[in-house]
Structures are given as C-alpha cells and as structure tokens.
Amino acid sequence: MKEDGEVFDTVEEDLDGDLDPSTASVLLEQSTARALRQFNVWPPLLLLIGSILLPFALGAVWWSVRHQHPYVGPTGGALLVMYSVIIVWIIAVSVALRRATSGIGGGSVRQRKIEGLGMVGMLIAVYVFQGALLHAHVSHAIVYGIYPVTAPFIFVGSAFALNSAVKEDWRKVAVAVPIIAVALAAAFTGPVVAWLVVGIGLGVTLLGLAVVQLRERRVGLPA
C-alpha cells in the first residue's frame, strides 16, 4: 500500500547504491512517519468519532436529568442510549487497536494487556464503590450524578497519567491531565451539569488530539 507522492514510489527497491543524502533523509522521514501511523492505536479518525460519540452519550443523560428537582438520576432510556453508544465506541477502539498491533509481538504487547486489565479492574472498583455509597444512603445527587460521571475519569485518568509519566510518555500525560481537570471541575457543577461538562470536555480533548495529529501529518511529523 503505497501512498501518493512518497519518495519510495520512485526508488529501485532491489538496488543497493546511488541514494543521495537528501532523498535518503526524505525516505527516512516518510518511512518513520508511515510506520508510526500504521502502529498508532489512536488514529485521528477514531478520535474524531469519539469526539462526537462520547458527548452524545453523556449529553443524552444530561437531557434526561436537566429538569429534575430534586435529582433522582438518569432515566432507563437515557442509560440505554449512553451504554449503547459507549459499546459502539469500545468496538471502534478494539478494531483500531487490533489493526494497529497486528503482527507486533514483544514486551510492549504484554505490557499493554496488563495495563488494560489494570484499568478495567480499577473501573470495576470505582463502580463497586458506587454500590457502597448507595448502601450508605448517600444522596442520589452523588450516587447517580456526580460520582458516576466524574470518578471514573478522575481515578482511571490519574492511574493512566501516572503510568504514562513513569514511561515518560508526555503526550499521553498531556491527554490525561485535561480530562482529570475537567472531571474535577465538573464535580463542582452539580449532578445535572456535570454530565454535560464531562461530555463536552471529553469531546474537546479528543477533537484537540485528532487536530494535533492531523497537523503533524501535514507538516510531515510522525503522528
């Protein structure tokens, strides 16, 4: 699968010599950029899809609770919409992940699996704790409002940021920090608006990341 306009469309693959330095430099940059795009588990298209789906999912819940006084919690229909959209998003992420990591073996693959299991475990713990809050008769505004829409992003996001910082992957840290900040800010906006704030925050973050990657591609940097 060659891409238009790339230097290696015109080079003789089976010859060893006669590669001038400027052509070699372009070839090196293009090959690196192409490989990184191929191995990118978060391609721009996936991020763009997420920037639409996730605000829609959380927006559906906000729509169902926006006039509640006192706050009771999302309706069954809104939860159905939210979880359906989230499942579609998870499927899209899985397809992208499988495509990007196809044929790759080694330590990073094992590490990613362990990290994934850790994140899922943490997410389960967050929701089990939600059950404990309900059991302790904490108000619906917390149990069905502020907590479920902010806690997963605060705790799982922090773990993700910490793990990325340990690996000195500052790009991932730069993605996690605004999500954590938005979730923390949303916790102060109350059980109704929190759904909207987190939804918009996620959408903007994913859109921003997609735009950054697309701009990097345009200027020839590996995205």
Place this chain on the structure above:
Amino acid sequence: MTVEELDPLIHAPARLRIVATLAALALGDSLSFTRLQDILALTSGNLISHLRKLEEGGYVAIVKTGGGTASHTTVGLTPLGRAAFDSYATALNDLLLGK
C-alpha cells in the same frame, strides 16, 4: 562527513525503509514478516534478500516458529541495529547540514 561514510548496510532505499519501520516499534518488539511486507509493499523475495543482509550485519533478528503452512516469521531490530540506525540518522543529518 561524506556519503561514503554513511553505513552502507542501511544506506540503500529498501533497507533504509526496513530499518526505519522496525525502529518505529517499541524497544524489544518484533513484527511479523507479512505485516512488514504489507507496510513496505516489497515483494517477498526482495524483502528476504534485504533482511538477510541486515541479519548478517547483526542489525535484525529473524525468528521463525512452527513449520510448514503454520510457520510464522518475525523480524525485530537488534540493539546493534537500533544503535546503527540512530548513528545513521545523526550522520545523515550532519551531512545535510554540511558538518
């Protein structure tokens, strides 16, 4: 710095693309032969011949598992190969900057 001083094992179009692609993987990772071939769009014979040269130089490690139709070949950059690629990229940059 002159063109002749660039590592001849890497300074060839196909091998430069192979090494650059493998260098984009995480340290210690390997790539299946079929995926590498798909990314580079090289013929099987062409890719094998260049990989053999890189393997002889100690730049790549080729691991074949299984046998017959179930055989699976993976290719990864060795630490020597990664260091050689980094040196090559630096040398190429220096050459272009006239250092």
